[in-house]
Amino acid sequence: MIEPVSTQGEKTDEIVKNVKFKVLRFDRDTIPSPRVDSFDVPVKKGMTVLDALQYIKENLDSTLSWRFSCRMGVCGSCGMFINGFPRLACNTQVLELEADVVDLKPLPNFDTIKDLVPDLAVLFEKHRSVRPFTLRKDIAELDNPSGEFFQTTDELQRYLQFAYCIKCGLCMAACPTVATDRRYLGPQALTQAHRYNMDSRDEGRDERKDEALGTHGVFRCHFAGACSEACPKGVDPAFAIQLMKRDALKASFGLLRKKKAAPLAPKVTSGKRMEGVPDAPKRTV
Amino acid sequence: MRTRESTLWTWHLVAGAVILVLLGIHMFIMHLADFFGTVQGDVLEFSSVMERSLDATFAVMYVVLLAAALYHGLYGLRNIIFELSISERAERVISVLLVLAGVALFLVGAYGTLAVHSAQAGV
Structure with missing residues (x-):
């Protein structure tokens, strides 16, 4: 035991x-x-x-x-x-x-x-505004999935740290810019925008830019770093925001590589299942 | 992934870099050139100032420095004001006022620099 x-x-x-x-x-x-x-x-x-x-x-x-x-x-x-x-x-x-x-x-x-x-309503409103979910052009596949999208371990590592956010709002409470600029998206929402922008399965970068790179987006961050100090999960929102600024700068000079969403992973056609491993449960959605 | 704000911000950084170089040159000439012995006499003397204004390179440098400093400073001021949770309408009004102020100050400064240069050069 x-x-x-x-x-x-x-x-x-x-x-x-x-x-x-x-x-x-x-x-x-x-x-x-x-x-x-x-x-x-x-x-x-x-x-x-x-x-x-x-x-x-x-x-x-x-x-x-x-x-x-x-x-x-x-x-x-x-x-x-x-x-x-x-x-x-x-x-x-x-x-x-x-x-x-x-x-x-x-x-x-x-x-x-x-x-x-x-009252955390404003946190979730800002979070929702950056569309924190996978956006792809193949809507039919999203609506009726036929498999899994391919992703390597390296691709996972690019955003994994930022995916640990638990939406507790501590970063927003610590941020000196949120304290004065009520319309600033804040570290939580911006980090989640970056998390999905970095996801190899996503191609919604341009759909998030108006909010994330808008007047009250990443450029209002003073890099005080208080958000990263307060985060209980080690997400490091300040780092995510600086990475987003870097991407914005690259895009301004036409240096940001175009992103193509990951394709479906090839179906497993060979191999033998280990004994005692049950079938996956049937889809409910 | 470009937006209007990301373009403005990029120019803010570029202007900062330009200021760093041109202000560095300005500070070197004003405060260190004499120390290193590259310029003879007092750089702040009227004759020295007029001599520099004759030089087209200096005139262009100061006009560019003026433009970069105005853009960098006024964009920074706009950011500070925008962080005070003002309305969108107020933001638009402030943006227009800052652009007008920037253009007016640039015209005055550029005219002053180029007029002295032209007068000295006898153009």
């Missing part, structure tokens, strides 16, 4: 210290003027900020609101401003903050719905 391995440090029941959590509270109806509530939380080794919030909700104030789902840095729901930096609550251990007081605020650069719940 395989023993479960914790990536968050070994949890114990021993209380290491009491930490004061100062939480910014806001509710359009009941708390129209934001205020700070303080909660004393007994912190144990391995306890995350998300665990602390659960403790507060269960023991101290059941009206406190925040958003979470997976508890393991995958869903991107629990992004919040922790001690002045955008982080995932589930991915941040209280003791690693090395502080006796922890400030919790909703993500900046977004409107707040309630307490620590940001």
Whole structure:
């Protein structure tokens, strides 16, 4: 039997210290003027900020609101401003903050719905605007696939890092340009535009250019690098934006190579399936 | 993958590179040429300035430097203003005003440079 391995440090029941959590509270109806509530939380080794919030909700104030789902840095729901930096609550251990007081605020650069719940609608609108999906000219094949598009490992590596985005919004919260220019697409959407532009199966580069290379696109990036520092998945949006600028510069001088979308991979006609490997499930779409 | 903005931005970079070279030459002549002994006398003296203005190469260089500096500076100013979350209509108005200001300043500067050159050369 395989023993479960914790990536968050070994949890114990021993209380290491009491930490004061100062939480910014806001509710359009009941708390129209934001205020700070303080909660004393007994912190144990391995306890995350998300665990602390659960403790507060269960023991101290059941009206406190925040958003979470997976508890393991995958869903991107629990992004919040922790001690002045955008982080995932589930991915941040209280003791690693090395502080006796922890400030919790909703993500900046977004409107707040309630307490620590940001309104991420603008993030998804911007994300949608760059058409973050495979665009090809062979619409018939896309609508009714007859196989898989060919892609080498090298071609996969060109965009794989940027495909790890979990849409948590931390990069947008960290970006100084998003803070002043509300129409700036921001690191999240621009990185996803680059991710699909780099995909060998895609040929929608020209369909994304009006947004990504528009007045409020990549050229507004100051390369502060705050997005890459905040990203919990190592996506490095600042890098993606600089690569996009490089491609734009190449295109201006006619040096950007034309892209032809990858063809269908040849069907496997020979070989023998290993024993015990079942058939693929039938298509549902 | 070209857009209007990517073309403007490319020119911004090109203008930056041009400024780097021409301003470098300007700074060298004004502050270092004497130090290296390549120019005799005070480069800021009236006679030295007039002597340089006679030279067509200098006149052209300063007109190009003026154009590059105006474009680079005004495009940068436009970017700063655009980052203040203004409306699209305001953006269009500001773009037009900056183009008009740029053209006017260029005409004044280019006229000044070339007029002195022409007068000195007796054209």
